[in-house]
Structure formats: C-alpha cells, structure tokens
Amino acid sequence: MIGAAALVALGAGGCGDPCPVDVVPSTDDPEAVRQWHLPAVGWTGELGAAGVVVAVIDNGFQLDHEDLEGQLWVNPGELPNGLDDDGNEYVDDLAGWDFLDQDADASREAVEGLDPVLAGHGTAAAGILAARTDNGVGVAGACPDCPLMLLRARDFDAAHNVMPVLAEAVRYAVAEGAEVISLSDGVLPDDVDAAVMAEVEAALAEARAAGVVVVASAGNDGAEVVRWPARIDGVLAVAAVDEDGSPPAWTSFGPEVGISAPGRCVFTTLPEDGYGSFDGTSASAPLVAALAARLRANHPNWSADEVVDRILATASSVDAEGLGAGTVDFAAALE
C-alpha cells in the first residue's frame, strides 16, 4: 500500500491543524477557501485543456459525486445494451472500467475493515484533478475541463499489492484516447513481482511512445526510496511539499523524483458527496497531471518528453535535496 501512515488527513481531525490559506482561489466554489494548494502552484482559476482526457487509475470512485458531475469521460462508441458496441472487448464501458472486478462499474465498493482514508483515495485524486469548478458547489479542480477517465485497477489490501491489472488499465487508457495518466500509487521496488513489473513497464513504454504523459506518486515513506512505478524511466515521479514549500517528513525523495507538488492538507472530494483534506504524494501527482494536460492542450504536437521538460524547466526551486526540479508552477509553465 502507498504509505498508509501518511494518508492521515481524511475526516474528523483533518490535518491536525486548520489548513492555513493565505491566498484563496478566485472561484465560485465554497470550499475553495480551503484549497491553499491551487494558488500555491500558480493556478488562477482558468479552466483550460478542453478535451484532453486524463485517466486516473486508482481504487475506485464515487462516480456520481455532486462535484464530479459532468466531469467524466464518456466513451462515444458504447451504448448501455449488454453488447461491446465499439469492439474493444469491454462490454458497456460507457465511462471507464473496473479492472479488478472486470465490470463497467468503477465505483468504490465498501470493503469491511478497510481504512476509510484508503476507501476515499480514488475520489480524492479525481477531485484534485478535475472537480467541477465555478459551479457553486464544493471545491475547484486543477484542470476542470479535463474529462476524467476513471479506471479501477487497485485495491489497498495486501492481496493486490503487485497491481496485476495495472498494465491492462494503462493499455485501455491509451487505446481510448487518454493523453495523461495519473497514478497515485506505488509499491516498494522489492515488493513487485518480476513478471508483473515487466508487463507494466512494457505498457508504460507503449503509453509514452503514444505521447501519453504518465505521472505517479513517489511514495510516503519518509526516506530516499522512490516507489515503483514512479521510479522507472519515462514516468514523472512526484514528491510532496507542504504549505511552506518544504518537504513533509513523510515524503519519499531521491534522484528519481522529477518534480514536487503540494501534498499536505489538499482539500478535495471524498465519498458520499463529501469533502476533506488529503495528505500524501497521492495528492501531489494529480496536480502535476493536471498541468501536463493543460500543456498538452496548448501544445498538441509536443511529445511526452517535451511536456515533461516544460514542467521541469518552469518549476520553482525548493531548498531540499531529492525533490527533483522543484515545485510545480502552473503560471510559469503555461506562460
């Protein structure tokens, strides 16, 4: 699992202290007053990136969350009729797929005994990326015009620690037109089955060759160890910074990190039409994915490398080792 100890911030008690917000995003979303992370990365409220589909591969989602309504990618070739209309071998994949259950419903299903923090993981990541913005409800997303392709390929219990269906989810995302993949997930390198690793790395190489930018969380291990698959070449590994622009003690760091982004007290959507703070590099990666999508929209002919290079070249500096190029800066990158 991805550093459960650091994913501590959901629900009552939040981050321990109220999130200090000096600058408030200028949107009509009531909970945006708690979203310090948006102004911190230079996000100024513009919607941007119309039509650039971002795949979020995670542990399931509240697909009908009030602040994700209208934000989901829709498969144009599929009808709800029990048939595989578009011939992609997935029946009725109207808006994504559940690769664990092999069904069309990527909802997060209740699992008895599962930590509620982890139960809300996918919904939190999706909202950071593309919650509906300026709608008078909830929070703002960092790329609200990005259609979200929500793919369930992971559960946070031990049985799924090697992500055996991740390769299939990545290939689906690429085939169905996602241009960015956001992966708030990772395992310690020694915990990956060699065959699974090889298959996932092949799928990620295919994604990259297709121009798809893959962004992944570095991990919450508080050590110089970047989790797999963030650590592999061709995946943009994201570490966390806090509201002071410093690395929280729990963030993973190291030479494989490409960039850093806010990862503490990131206020976002949660299950049951909820909202709350989310901590961890699982919050950081979707922010960077949002910027990648924005850049992709502005520069449709750029390669994945060119998108990543722009993100790195325009980062603001961080006074710490192992955090890559610095903190992601939307304003500078999109200038």
Ligand SMILES: [Ca+2]
């Ligand atoms: Ca289909």
Ligand SMILES: [Ca+2]
């Ligand atoms: Ca169908």
Ligand SMILES: [Ca+2]
């Ligand atoms: Ca399902």
Ligand SMILES: [Ca+2]
């Ligand atoms: Ca909203």
